[in-house]
Amino acid sequence: MEFGLGEDITLLRESVRDFGTREIAPHAAAWDEAEALPPELPAKLGELGLLGLCVPERSGGAELGMVAAVSLLEELASFDGSVALTVASHNFLAVGHLLRRADPVLLEELLPPMASGRALGGWAAAEPGVGSDLAALRTAARRDGDTWLLDGDKAYVLQGSTAQHLIVLATADASARREGLMTFVVDRDAPGLEVIERVETLGMRAADVADVRLRSVRVPLSRALASKDTWADVQAVLDDHRIAVAAIACGVARAAMRSARDYALEREQFGHPIAQYQAIQWKLADMATDIEAAWLMTLEAAWRREQGLPCREAAARAKLFAAPRAVRACSEALQIHGGYGYTREFPVERYLRNARVAALIDGTTEMQRIAIAHGIETRFAT
Amino acid sequence: MEFGFNEVQGDVQQRARTYASEVLAPAAARLDREGGFPHENLAAAARAGLLGINVPPDLGGAGAGAVAYSLAVTEMAKACAATTVAICVNNMVAEVIARFGTEAQRREHVPKLCDGTYRVGAFALSESGAGSDPGGMRTRARRTDRGWVLEGSKLWITSGTDAGLFVVWARTNDAPGARGISAFLVPGDTPGLVRGRPEHKMGLNGSTTTALEFHGCELPEDALLDAEGRGFRVAMMALDGGRIGIASQALGIGMAATETAVAHAREHRQFGRPIGEYQAIQWMLADSATELDAARLLTLQAAWRKEQGLAFTREASMAKVFATERSFAACDRALQVLGSSGYTRRSSVERNFRDVRVTMIYEGTSEVQRIVLSREIMRRFGEE
Numbered sequence: 036m037e038f039g040l041g042e043d044i045t046l047l048r049e050s051v052r053d054f055g056t057r058e059i060a061p062h063a064a065a066w067d068e069a070e071a072l073p074p075e076l077p078a079k080l081g082e083l084g085l086l087g088l089c090v091p092e093r094s095g096g097a098e099l100g101m102v103a104a105v106s107l108l109e110e111l112a113s114f115d116g117s118v119a120l121t122v123a124s125h126n127f128l129a130v131g132h133l134l135r136r137a138d139p140v141l142l143e144e145l146l147p148p149m150a151s152g153r154a155l156g157g158w159a160a161a162e163p164g165v166g167s168d169l170a171a172l173r174t175a176a177r178r179d180g181d182t183w184l185l186d187g188d189k190a191y192v193l194q195g196s197t198a199q200h201l202i203v204l205a206t207a208d209a210s211a212r213r214e215g216l217m218t219f220v221v222d223r224d225a226p227g228l229e230v231i232e233r234v235e236t237l238g239m240r241a242a243d244v245a246d247v248r249l250r251s252v253r254v255p256l257s258r259a260l261a262s263k264d265t266w267a268d269v270q271a272v273l274d275d276h277r278i279a280v281a282a283i284a285c286g287v288a289r290a291a292m293r294s295a296r297d298y299a300l301e302r303e304q305f306g307h308p309i310a311q312y313q314a315i316q317w318k319l320a321d322m323a324t325d326i327e328a329a330w331l332m333t334l335e336a337a338w339r340r341e342q343g344l345p346c347r348e349a350a351a352r353a354k355l356f357a358a359p360r361a362v363r364a365c366s367e368a369l370q371i372h373g374g375y376g377y378t379r380e381f382p383v384e385r386y387l388r389n390a391r392v393a394a395l396i397d398g399t400t401e402m403q404r405i406a407i408a409h410g411i412e413t414r415f416a417t
Numbered sequence: 418m419e420f421g422f423n424e425v426q427g428d429v430q431q432r433a434r435t436y437a438s439e440v441l442a443p444a445a446a447r448l449d450r451e452g453g454f455p456h457e458n459l460a461a462a463a464r465a466g467l468l469g470i471n472v473p474p475d476l477g478g479a480g481a482g483a484v485a486y487s488l489a490v491t492e493m494a495k496a497c498a499a500t501t502v503a504i505c506v507n508n509m510v511a512e513v514i515a516r517f518g519t520e521a522q523r524r525e526h527v528p529k530l531c532d533g534t535y536r537v538g539a540f541a542l543s544e545s546g547a548g549s550d551p552g553g554m555r556t557r558a559r560r561t562d563r564g565w566v567l568e569g570s571k572l573w574i575t576s577g578t579d580a581g582l583f584v585v586w587a588r589t590n591d592a593p594g595a596r597g598i599s600a601f602l603v604p605g606d607t608p609g610l611v612r613g614r615p616e617h618k619m620g621l622n623g624s625t626t627t628a629l630e631f632h633g634c635e636l637p638e639d640a641l642l643d644a645e646g647r648g649f650r651v652a653m654m655a656l657d658g659g660r661i662g663i664a665s666q667a668l669g670i671g672m673a674a675t676e677t678a679v680a681h682a683r684e685h686r687q688f689g690r691p692i693g694e695y696q697a698i699q700w701m702l703a704d705s706a707t708e709l710d711a712a713r714l715l716t717l718q719a720a721w722r723k724e725q726g727l728a729f730t731r732e733a734s735m736a737k738v739f740a741t742e743r744s745f746a747a748c749d750r751a752l753q754v755l756g757s758s759g760y761t762r763r764s765s766v767e768r769n770f771r772d773v774r775v776t777m778i779y780e781g782t783s784e785v786q787r788i789v790l791s792r793e794i795m796r797r798f799g800e801e
Binding site (some may be wrong): 102316325332334335358406410 | 418419703704707713
């Protein structure tokens with residue numbers, strides 16, 4: 036047992052904290068309002084190593100383990116959820132899928148620009164009507180000579196309108212369900228790829244979420260990822276991203292908790308700072324405990340992933356626990372701020388909106404419970 | 418970062434598991450029904466080396482550390498929470514004397530706590546007017562030319578019927594609040610020490626809880642533990658460490674109930690299918706498994722910090738409030754999964770439910786943990 040993060044990770048976190056304090060905190064509210072991140076941000080994130088977290092150094096990445104990666108994401112999320120979600124989905128959905136299955140030639144082409152921030156990645160899996168049951172997706176892949184032709188609509192694609200490379204899930208045989216799935220790399224300038232619309236969301240507004248359409252998009256054979264089991268790839272990619280989303284939930288909740296604590300120490304009612312009333316103390320004690328527990332579960336899942344141990348159930352548990360607890364912590368933080376918390380003068384309303392997505396993305400809270408219920412069979416059957 | 422156990426931790430956990438399944442489990446239901454002090458269980462715990470897990474080997478302990486202690490407590494509590502609380506207190510008494518005692522006190526008492534000579538050790542802190550706030554303590558120790566004379570009474574003494582050694586807190590001067598309080602080592606056969614009758618409790622029937630009275634108990638000079646007026650410091654160390662023990666205990670009870678519920682959900686059929694195939698049941702089990710996992714990590718983190726010599730007051734309080742409340746919720750869900758049979762004494766879940774309830778009260782109520790936590794949060798949050 037060793038619960039310390041160690042010096043290396045602590046130093047990296049400090050560099051993210053410096054960056055967040057200088058480059059993110061002053062602008063986060065404006066980015067949320069504008070519903071977009073500034074175009075120069077990816078290059079800055081890339082310079083810090085945040086866009087190639089687990090990419091090998093020789094390809095321009097930071098070559099970090101999962102524990103270090105989620106530690107940085109948590110820190111980043113404490114400054115802005117949208118930035119953290121962009122970084123997480125780029126790293127663990129798009130780049131993560133490539134690292135698993137792309138051949139060396141493709142990796143050599145794609146990784147350096149993606150790690151540096153010159154090219155963002157997106158991951159297009161869900162469709163209108165297809166969410167938790169991904170094996171039912173309908174985007175069709177048809178072989179046409181020495182290319183593939185892709186046709187279909189994709190929903191809620193992160194970096195959908197800005198990504199240079201979209202990792203697209205499609206089916207070569209819809210009746211085969213899981214066995215029919217394939218993965219393709221579709222470039223932004225591919226004819227037939229169009230953005231239907233930017234999706235306006237409750238929170239994480241500065242992140243780029245879009246619905247996209249593929250109309251007879253031609254993909255060369257070299258951009259079809261070779262895999263014997265695309266379904267297993269997708270599950271593994273989602274495991275990683277769930278751990279990352281749990282880390283984001285922790286970071287957002289920690290920011291909300293910090294605001295609430297500072298406000299409670301400052302705000303006076305009936306002659307005392309409200310922090311002296313047990314009504315407020317109770318909330319803060321429970322929020323801090325939940326956040327600590329969520330963070331430990333996230334770290335354990337990341338550690339298991341890094342050790343090569345099975346981590347599916349641990350990832351599901353971390354997200355199942357972290358997401359609703361983060362929402363509750365943010366809501367209580369808003370409550371502690373009273374009416375002010377409901378205004379955009381304070382960041383807590385944004386924290387609450389941002390945290391809410393964690394209970395939906397990569398499988399809803401309900402889907403996590405199903406995964407865990409299956410896992411319990413083995414864990415408690417001793 | 419390392420979530421795996423080392424060899425010593427694994428060994429202690431395994432030893433506790435064997436002890437729990439061979440000694441505790443077969444007797445747990447009977448002990449609950451009949452009540453009384455579990456003499457045989459304690460003797461067997463001494464033989465298994467479970468009475469001084471985090472106590473140095475040269476004093477007769479296992480020297481295995483606070484993480485191993487937590488793991489062992491959870492394993493034992495799965496089988497018999499009542500015996501486990503007596504064992505927990507014994508471990509903490511041994512730790513406290515090993516930490517604060519003089520060399521002579523350590524040599525005199527700690528080996529006897531570890532090998533079962535004292536049967537079991539006990540703490541005597543609470544009084545009718547002093548529970549969470551020791552400032553209201555009225556038991557007094559008066560200095561004489563031969564040592565001390567103890568006068569007063571105590572309440573809620575775990576193992577009060579049978580303990581061979583008590584750590585007793587008493588006021589030694591009138592300084593306000595906790596400053597006038599000192600700790601004393603009081604052997605169970607001290608003349609003037611009167612043990613009360615066991616309380617009738619909701620649960621933990623296999624552990625005794627009594628009042629104690631001290632009618633002019635004469636104690637030698639060297640009965641004083643740590644310096645005069647330092648009793649509160651001793652109590653805080655005992656309580657912080659004790660909270661890790663109780664969090665571990667609650668976790669074990671919650672896990673036992675959940676295991677029973679999972680087995681039941683797999684076998685019990687309704688509408689043609691095992692009820693575990695319905696999401697209504699899956700939801701309850703998934704939430705219990707997840708929350709108990711969070712409780713496990715909070716508890717082990719607190720134990721690890723203690724072992725490393727880091728500040729752990731905040732983490733121990735988090736572990737205790739979370740593990741006890743979530744384990745109670747897990748026992749309640751387990752009872753619901755079992756339906757009517759969970760409400761009867763045919764099922765161990767009925768006992769789990771009664772046993773776990775006290776963990777939200779003793780060693781500092783949930784409310785006291787939240788007071789401790791909010792104080793710690795106001796001091797620092799999220800900067801580390």
